[in-house]
Amino acid sequence: MPKKVSFFNFSIYPIISREQSYLDQARIRLLYYGFFLVFVASGALFLSVYFQGQRLLAYTAGCLMFSVAILFKALTYRPNWSAISHILLVIGTLVNISIVYVSLQSINIVTVQVIIIVIVFSYYMLGQNWGLIYSLLNTVPVLLFLLIEYNNSYVLRIKPDKIDQATIIISLFANFIVLIFIQSHFYNSFLKNTRQLKESRDEQVKLNLELEKAIEKAEKSTRAKSEFLSTMSHEIRTPLNAVIGMSNLLMMGSPRPEQKENLEILKFSANNLLAIVNDVLDFNKIESGKLVFENISFDLLELMTNICGGQILKAREKGLQFGLELDHQLKNKVFFGDPTRITQVIFNLVSNAIKFTSEGNVWVKVTCMEDRHNKVMVKFSVKDTGIGIHQTNLSSIFEPFTQESLATTRQYGGTGLGLAIVKRLLDMQELHLDVASKIGEGSEFSFQMELPVSTVLPLVPKIDKPTEETHEGSLVTLRMLIAEDNMVNVMLMKKLLSRWEIIPVIAENGERAVEFMQYGNFDIILMDLQMPVMNGFDAAREIRKMADPKKATVPIIALTASAMVDIKDQVYDAGMNDYVSKPFKPDELIEKIQSLVALT
Structure with a gap:
């Protein structure tokens, strides 16, 4: 609906907006200009019958003029064309019935024209259902009157008015003008609406073609990215395979202490490069939507011990205290889930904690929050005493290839993918990652995960790892x-x-x-x-x-x-x-x- 207008508005332009369809605009114009025609026609009829002394017809014409004036003001002040159309049709129906049963007590060509105008107007303005209702409300009483009159049984003590030829001519002329105006106006709006639909269809076809091209381009881009990453992975991993493999072979050959130190540096650098490549590839796999979570059995405490085993050495190399606290309620339980993805999440969180902590402690805590026999709610928490994160940057650290600041990237390095991978892996499982951090005091990352638990604990003999x-x-x-x-x-x-x-x-x-x-x-x-x-x-x-x-x-x-x-x-x-x-x-x-x- 257009915006509210002043009570003293009499113009059509403030009550029509471009947001309205051509059909609704046509309906408002029909009411606006139609009220003017009906007011003029009813005024002419009022003067004609008044000077002839036809009181009933004069009263009817006068009431119609007054009603049209009120509805015109309502339209220009609060343009609710649907409600105004209903009121106008009700008035027209009452006027038609009063003329047939009271004023004239007969049916003539003027009455038939009024019925036709009501039928046409109701269908155009309010649609099929309401058009049918108002058509029946106007035709059924007239047909009933014809049946009563046919049996000569209609008797009313009020003397009917008689209209002369001049009044009939005025009525016919006014009715014809109104009918022609309604038909012409709606035919024009029908053509505009058809043209609008054709333009919309052509625009939709054009947009669909552009969308198809965009989708095809995006698919080609995705395939190209995937193929590029695959090729680059092969090209980078192949020499890395040789570097890491040769480092392993040389370290297995009892090197001298200074050689062993050099080999360890070489292997460490190669593994760091491999970790960067793996981060990019893991993130691409997650973004492609093709990552599938496994549901296999595993020992959670053993998994956590293995994850943190290698990280303890990194922490000690930096002089950090590393603590791993495992809830005793989680012992001797067989969990079901995806240990690989849990490893990815915890490994990235712990690696970040160690990377951004220069002194102090790193704690990893696994707590049983709720044990429901066949399901356990487990809370994982990684806390450090590192540099901390500013509150305004808490959301940006989860964006891919992003770190808190350029200075952080320069000082600590890395791709900025670790937390992005963590966040997306948890989001895919509908899990929430909580972050609490203070600048200079450290950070804590935690999340809760519900894991199914086997109700039967089979005794599996431990098999020692084969030796060389x-x-x-x-x-x-x-x-x-x-x-x-x-x-x-x-x-x-x-x-x-x-x-x-x-x-x-x-x-x-x-x-x-x-x-x-x-x-x-x-x-x-x-x-x-x-x-x-x-x-x-x-x-x-x-x-x-x-x-x-x-x-x-x-x-x-x-x-x-x-x-x-x-x-x-x-x-x-x-x-x-x-x-x-x-x-x-x-x-x-x-x-x-x-x-x-x-x-x-």
Whole structure:
């Protein structure tokens, strides 16, 4: 509805706004100009019948003039066209019935015209339902009067008025003008409304085309970003694999103290670079919406101990006191959830606490808030005595690639992705991260997570981790095929495997790996995925198609430096048994080799 106008307004422009549809604007114009026509017509009729002494018709015409004037003022002051239309139609219906039953006590062409005007006006102004109601209210009484008059049974003591030919002409002329005005006005509005709909449709079609182009562009951009990250991941992880792998090999060779210190610095720097790459890749996986949470059993206290085990050393290197407090109510319980994501969250929070604390303490606390037998509410808290965060910056620290200030980035480094990953992982699980911090005093990050708990505690015997000697004894006769095109990685693999007295056969691409399998026998294959001539996926599919069942079912472990979010699914779809991400840990690789060989 347009804004309120002055009571003394008589113009149509303040009561019409562009926000209204063409149809509503046409309705308001019809009332505005129609009131003027009806007022003039009823005034002419009033003068005609008044001077002829026709009192009933004069009273009717006078009441109509007065009603039209009041409604006109209501329209220009409070333009509620719907309510005004109802009032006008009620008045018109009463006038029509009073003329038929009282004033004239007969039906003529003027009466029929009035009925037609009411019917047309009601449909145009109020729609089908109300149009039908007012049509019946005007036609049924007239038809009933005709039936009564036909039986000569209509008797009223009031003497009817008689109208002369001049009055009939004036009435017919006025009615025709009103009918023509209504039809012309609404036909014009119908054309404008149709034109508006066509323009809206054309604009909608244009917007849809632009939207489709934008969606296609966004999808191409997303694919390009994902492919770029995958390529960059492969290109960065491949040399990192060699750096970290060689560092591990050299440290396993009893280096001198000064050499060991240099190797530790080299390995530390490489691991820091790997952590940055992993942060970017993890964040991309989360943003893509393809991250799926697991629901597997795990020991929460053991998990926390493992997470904080490596962090304790970092804290001690900085001279910090590190405390890990685990609620005894959580002991001897088997939880269900995603330990990998819990590790990611806690690891990032603890790493941040250590990074931004130069002296003092770092505490990690895990508390049982509520134990409902099959579900436990656990609170995780990481507190430090570090630099603290200003209150105005508490929201910005969770934005990707953002730290509290440029000075913080320069002094402490990092990508600014740690807290962004934490926040998004918790948001995806509908968990809230609470932050309490004071500048110069430290910060505390905490969240609560409900974890299902097994009601049955099976006794699982603890299996000691295989030692290097066990590896050597069980793998010395292993026949291994390695498909790898990078010579540095080949050299690294040979040196690593030589410690377990494994002499592998090397295939420089997937096609050569398939040829080796056709003419030789192998117990396991380590398959790089990105190779020339034939990639690892196609090579694995070709091997799975071989006629010899033993060759077709040989265990295949994918070696990948890719960051594609669905790489795991692609590996399994190609028929491979497992995968190891580069750069890999020697213990992780040898355990997977042992487990797959033991199954064959």
